[in-house]
Amino acid sequence: MKDRREFLKEVAAGAVLMSSGSKLGVAAIRDGNTQVSKSKVVIARDPALHGTGATTSQQPDPERVKNLLDRAITAYTGHSKPVAAWKSIVPMDKVIGLKVNGLGGKGIATHPVLIMAVVDRLQQAGVLPGNIVVWDQNRHFLESCGMAVNTMPYKMRAYSSDVAGWEDEESAWGVARIRITKILTRDCAMVINMPILKDHSGAGVTFAMKNMYGVVDKPYTLHANNCNPAAADLNCIPVIRDKVRFTIGDAMSSVYDGGPGFRPERLWYPNTLLIGEDRVALDTIAWEMIEHKRAEEGLPTLEAAGRPPHYIAAAADPSRGLGTNDPKRIQRVEI
Numbered sequence: 223m224k225d226r227r228e229f230l231k232e233v234a235a236g237a238v239l240m241s242s243g244s245k246l247g248v249a250a251i252r253d254g255n256t257q258v259s260k261s262k263v264v265i266a267r268d269p270a271l272h273g274t275g276a277t278t279s280q281q282p283d284p285e286r287v288k289n290l291l292d293r294a295i296t297a298y299t300g301h302s303k304p305v306a307a308w309k310s311i312v313p314m315d316k317v318i319g320l321k322v323n324g325l326g327g328k329g330i331a332t333h334p335v336l337i338m339a340v341v342d343r344l345q346q347a348g349v350l351p352g353n354i355v356v357w358d359q360n361r362h363f364l365e366s367c368g369m370a371v372n373t374m375p376y377k378m379r380a381y382s383s384d385v386a387g388w389e390d391e392e393s394a395w396g397v398a399r400i401r402i403t404k405i406l407t408r409d410c411a412m413v414i415n416m417p418i419l420k421d422h423s424g425a426g427v428t429f430a431m432k433n434m435y436g437v438v439d440k441p442y443t444l445h446a447n448n449c450n451p452a453a454a455d456l457n458c459i460p461v462i463r464d465k466v467r468f469t470i471g472d473a474m475s476s477v478y479d480g481g482p483g484f485r486p487e488r489l490w491y492p493n494t495l496l497i498g499e500d501r502v503a504l505d506t507i508a509w510e511m512i513e514h515k516r517a518e519e520g521l522p523t524l525e526a527a528g529r530p531p532h533y534i535a536a537a538a539d540p541s542r543g544l545g546t547n548d549p550k551r552i553q554r555v556e557i
Contacts, residue, residue, distance in 0.1 A: 259551070260551050260552060260553040261499070261500035261502075261545060261546050261551060261552055262298065262498060262499075262500075262553045262555060263496060263497070263498040263500065263503050263504055263507055263552060263553070263555070264294045264495075264496070264497040264555045264556075264557065265494060265495075265496055265507065265554060265555065265556045265557070266290050266291075266293050266294035266297065266494065266495045266496075266497065266557050267492075267493055267556070268286055268289070268290045268493050269493055270283075270286065270493075271283060271286050271287065271290065271474055271493040272474075272491050272493060281333060281335055282333060282335055282336075282474050282475075282493070283335075284335045284338075287333070287335045287339050287474070288339045288342075290495055291304075291336070291339050291340065291343065291470070291495065292304040293557055294470075294495050294497045294557070295307040295308065295311075295497065297555055297557050298498070298555070299311065304343055304346075305343070305346050308343050308344060308346075308347035309347050309348065311468060312344065312347070312349065312412055312414075312468075313411060313412060314347065314348040314349055316353065316411035316412060317354075317355060317409055317410050317411050317412075318349055318353060318354055318355070318410065318411070318412050318413070318414065319355045319356075319357055319405060319406065319409065319410035319412070319414070320337060320340060320341070320354070320355065320356045320357070320413070320414050320416050321357060321358070321413050321414070321415050321417075321433060321434075321436065321437065321466065322337060322356060322357070322358050322363075322364070322369070322416045323358065323363070323416070323417050323418050323433050323436060324358050324363035324364060324365070324366030324367040325358075325359075325363055325366075325436070325482055325483075326366070326418070326420060326477070326481065326482050326483050326484045327366050327483065327484045328366045328368075328484075329484035329486060329489070330418060330420060330475070330476075330477050330481070330482075330483070330484040330485075330489070331366040331368075331418060332417070332418050332472050333367075333368075333472055333474055333475075334367060334368030334369070336416070336470070336472055336474065336495075337356060337367060337368070337369070337416065340414065340416070340470060341354055341356070341378055351377050351378045352375045352376045352378075352379065354378045354379065355378075355379045355380070355381070355405065355410060356369050356378065356379070356380040357381060357382055357386075357403075357405045358382055358383075359382060359383050359384070359403075359435075359436040359437070360382045360383065360384045361382050361384060361385070363382065363436070364380060364381070364382045371385065373385070381405070382405075383403035383404075383437070386403060386404045386405045387403075387404050388401040388402060388403055388404065388438075388439040389401050389402055389403075389404060389407055393459045393461065394459070395455050395456070395458040395459045395460075396451060396452075396454075396458065398444060398452055398455040398456040398458075398459060399443075400438040400440055400441075400443065400444070400456070401438065401439040401440075402437055402438055402439075402459070402461060402462070403437050403438070403439075405437075406437050406461060406466075407461055410465060411465070412465055412467065412468075413465050413466045414468050414469070414470055415430055415434075415466050415468065415469040415471075415501070416433075416469075416470050416471070416472060417429050417430055417432070417433035417469070417471055417472065418471075418472040418473070418476070419471065419473040419476040419492070419496075419508050419511065419512070420476060420477045420481035420482045421476075421477050421478050421479050421480065421482070421488070421512055421516075421524075422449075422481050422482050422529070422531075423480070423482065423529065424445050424448055424449055424529060425445075425448055425449040425450075425453060425529065425531055425533065426448060426509070426512075426524040426527075426529040426530055427508055427512050427524070427531045427534075428481065429471060429496075429504060429505050429508035430471060430501040430504040430505050430508070431453050431456075431457050431501050431502070431533065431534075431544075432449065432453055432505075432533075434453075434456050434462055434466065435453070435456070437462065438456070444456060448529050448531070448533070449531075449533050450531075450532040450533040450536055451533060451536040451537075453533040453536075453537070454533045454534075454536040454539075454542055454544065455536075455542070457501060457537060457542075457544055458542050458544065463544070466501075468498075469496070469498055469501060469504050470495065470497055471495065471496035471497070471498075471504055471508070472495065473492045473494040473495065473496055474491070474492065474493055474494065474495070475489060475490070475491050475492070476489070476490055476491075476492055476511075476512075476515075477490075478490055478512055478515040478516055478519065478521075479516065479519070479521055490515055492511060494511075496508065500545035500546060500552075501537070501544060501545055502534060502537045502538045502544050502545025502546055502547050503545050503546055503547070503551075503552045504545075505531070505534050505547075506534055506546075506547040506549075506552065507552070507554070509524075509531055509534060512524070534547050535547055
């Protein structure tokens with residue numbers, strides 16, 4: 223158990239490490255006669271990921287998932303080899319957390335095959351097994367992602383906030399006032415966000431920013447007004463802003479209505495990974511995907527349904543500076 227001095231030292235070290243900021247996702251693109259910074263988002267697809275005649279219990283093909291992940295990571299970083307790409311993203315000698323999402327149950331949770339593909343690549347890049355932590359808010363959510371609780375220090379670890387506990391003192395930014403899991407504050411130097419794309423009964427869309435509701439003790443206090451501006455404010459809390467700096471978004475299957483729980487009658491298979499550092503740009507594209515599918519199915523827009531994800535625009539506001547929702551400032555790399 224760390225004492226307070228050790229804890230504060232590690233938090234500061236982690237913040238310095240991550241706030242130095244990777245420039246991988248920002249490109250200077252000429253727009254007319256001026257250069258503007260654009261946030262890169264890789265949209266990697268494999269239509270054959272689930273094979274033919276996919277059922278609600280079918281997992282995507284593990285080898286195809288690995289190949290899709292490799293394509294996405296190399297396209298994002300510009301490195302031709304996956305191992306080199308990973309080395310440019312994560313520190314090799316620090317604890318790396320994978321924040322998954324199992325709230326919706328086994329039918330609509332971050333896919334185990336994707337989690338293990340990331341774990342395998344991290345280890346191949348040089349991250350020690352004991353320095354990889356797969357985690358979610360509680361044991362049940364974690365198990366929905368196919369992970370059994372394991373705290374052995376020399377293996378890949380998997381445990382939840384109800385095992386690790388939350389900080390005694392609240393963290394606050396704007397309307398968000400909550401206690402944060404010690405997995406984020408104390409255990410991990412960097413976190414890879416691994417949400418699954420879903421419709422949400424309140425927020426409209428749940429993906430990169432909304433997945434951070436799983437790092438706090440009382441997420442229900444952040445749902446007023448369609449989670450706006452709470453979802454944006456939550457992501458502004460320094461330890462979340464600084465440590466959660468990369469997203470491997472699971473859009474291999476998704477629920478386009480009736481979420482965030484599992485609705486087999488509203489399940490569809492985008493067979494896609496969304497990769498990036500700009501959480502606002504990622505959520506902007508996620509929203510676009512949900513709206514497109516809803517239109518295909520003859521459903522009203524999220525605005526018309528009374529649950530527009532306005533927290534995305536709030537997050538893009540300069541007062542928060544979390545990223546961009548401007549299509550002209552998003553570099554979409556579709557592969």
